[in-house]
Amino acid sequence: MRRSKQATAESRQAILDVASRLFREHGFDGVGIADVMAACGMTHGGFYRHFTSKEALAAAAIAHAFQEKVDLLQAEGRMGPRDAVRVYIGDYLSRGHLAQPQLGCPIATLGSQAAHAGPSIAQVFSAGTEQLINMLSAAFGDEGPDARPSALRLLSTLVGALVMARAAGSSDLQDEILNAMRADPLVRGFTALPPQA
Amino acid sequence: MRRSKQATAESRQAILDVASRLFREHGFDGVGIADVMAACGMTHGGFYRHFTSKEALAAAAIAHAFQEKVDLLQAEGRMGPRDAVRVYIGDYLSRGHLAQPQLGCPIATLGSQAAHAGPSIAQVFSAGTEQLINMLSAAFGDEGPDARPSALRLLSTLVGALVMARAAGSSDLQDEILNAMRADPLVRGFTALPPQA
DNA sequence: TGTACATCAGTGAACGCGCGTTCACTGATGTAC
DNA sequence: TGTACATCAGTGAACGCGCGTTCACTGATGTAC
Numbered sequence: 383m384r385r386s387k388q389a390t391a392e393s394r395q396a397i398l399d400v401a402s403r404l405f406r407e408h409g410f411d412g413v414g415i416a417d418v419m420a421a422c423g424m425t426h427g428g429f430y431r432h433f434t435s436k437e438a439l440a441a442a443a444i445a446h447a448f449q450e451k452v453d454l455l456q457a458e459g460r461m462g463p464r465d466a467v468r469v470y471i472g473d474y475l476s477r478g479h480l481a482q483p484q485l486g487c488p489i490a491t492l493g494s495q496a497a498h499a500g501p502s503i504a505q506v507f508s509a510g511t512e513q514l515i516n517m518l519s520a521a522f523g524d525e526g527p528d529a530r531p532s533a534l535r536l537l538s539t540l541v542g543a544l545v546m547a548r549a550a551g552s553s554d555l556q557d558e559i560l561n562a563m564r565a566d567p568l569v570r571g572f573t574a575l576p577p578q579a
Numbered sequence: 580m581r582r583s584k585q586a587t588a589e590s591r592q593a594i595l596d597v598a599s600r601l602f603r604e605h606g607f608d609g610v611g612i613a614d615v616m617a618a619c620g621m622t623h624g625g626f627y628r629h630f631t632s633k634e635a636l637a638a639a640a641i642a643h644a645f646q647e648k649v650d651l652l653q654a655e656g657r658m659g660p661r662d663a664v665r666v667y668i669g670d671y672l673s674r675g676h677l678a679q680p681q682l683g684c685p686i687a688t689l690g691s692q693a694a695h696a697g698p699s700i701a702q703v704f705s706a707g708t709e710q711l712i713n714m715l716s717a718a719f720g721d722e723g724p725d726a727r728p729s730a731l732r733l734l735s736t737l738v739g740a741l742v743m744a745r746a747a748g749s750s751d752l753q754d755e756i757l758n759a760m761r762a763d764p765l766v767r768g769f770t771a772l773p774p775q776a
Numbered sequence: 777t778g779t780a781c782a783t784c785a786g787t788g789a790a791c792g793c794g795c796g797t798t799c800a801c802t803g804a805t806g807t808a809c
Numbered sequence: 810t811g812t813a814c815a816t817c818a819g820t821g822a823a824c825g826c827g828c829g830t831t832c833a834c835t836g837a838t839g840t841a842c
């Protein structure tokens with residue numbers, strides 16, 4: 383039966399939220415339309431009232447995941463860009479992030495699938511990655527022309543740590559990797575120094 | 580018709596080689612048994628004379644990819660471990676590596692799928708990652724207890740650079756990422772210093 | 777404000793395709809004598 | 810060494826299942842009067 387405009391908007395939002403989590407947890411091919419809809423308490427048929435295809439959903443869901451991260455950085459940015467990045471790093475290199483890919487960085491979970499998953503998805507990854515880099519660059523503003531390379535190095539380091547830790551599997555090796563990365567000079571520059579330093 | 584023992588062994592090897600490349604290029608779900616066999620000039624039916632399932636093939640193919648990398652490091656290691664790692668880094672942070680995932684690092688291409696692809700595949704990733712780390716650690720031998728953390732940091736940095744560059748998509752951003760990583764202190768420590776330094 | 781009709785979100789069956797796996801068959805290879 | 814038979818690598822049709830997508834239908838919502 384027809385639903386109210388608000389109910390419809392809530393359905394769409396629920397589909398996006400759930401898809402964004404499930405795709406990060408199981409990969410694009412590990413999640414079906416029926417899975418997403420069931421997790422929203424609906425059946426699969428109604429899906430196409432909200433999105434034209436699975437690829438369109440995936441693109442929107444990944445954009446949504448990037449936006450979450452950018453919003454978080456922006457919200458934390460009110461205490462100064464360096465503090466925001468400090469919190470970001472702390473969350474990134476945590477056991478919680480390892481254990482909860484569905485809430486974590488979309489680059490680490492799905493980045494390597496970006497190229498295979500269709501042009502619209504590749505586009506979303508490209509734009510999202512660029513945006514994250516720009517926000518992190520701001521935190522290195524005092525480094526002048528080196529700000530952007532520093533941001534690139536930081537993000538690469540974080541992404542690599544997570545991908546490698548997940549590939550490693552063993553809990554001991556995961557801890558070893560996280561600890562080694564926390565001791566990285568670029569990371570320590572943020573987490574060890576006082577704010578605004 | 581029945582084939583000679585040698586021909587059979589060659590078939591198995593061809594399937595492994597081809598699968599190892601195709602999986603890295605298109606992901607586990609992007610490659611079918613029929614694709615692999617066709618690339619070997621055969622039809623899909625004969626596959627099960629060589630492997631019990633697609634997952635068994637994937638596990639063997641990834642192990643094969645890791646072994647290639649380890650053998651390469653070992654071969655180059657004859658000029659000293661630091662030189663071997665220098666070459667490894669140079670190849671890793673190259674445009675060629677970006678453009679040819681099918682010949683590249685299996686962690687960067689498939690690492691984030693390791694957990695979804697079945698226990699035997701997760702096991703292969705775990706063992707392969709550990710082995711790579713051990714070989715890289717050797718190159719940091721003169722750092723004593725810091726050797727292993729340094730190796731972890733180096734590999735994370737490399738993996739992250741590739742994943743991020745592939746997610747970024749844009750050619751300009753990819754170059755920027757590769758260049759930034761080449762300027763990373765840990766990387767420069769290898770590529771800028773003379774051998775055995 | 778109340779009424780009649782059009783719209784459309786969601787349901788569940790059905791379609792079609794791809795893909796992993798199985799199987800009967802072929803004929804060259806390997807082996808027992 | 811030669812012969813007869815068993816083995817088995819590879820073929821191609823077929824099976825079965827999952828999944829993306831479509832569709833006729835329902836009934837509450839939105840809207841025109």
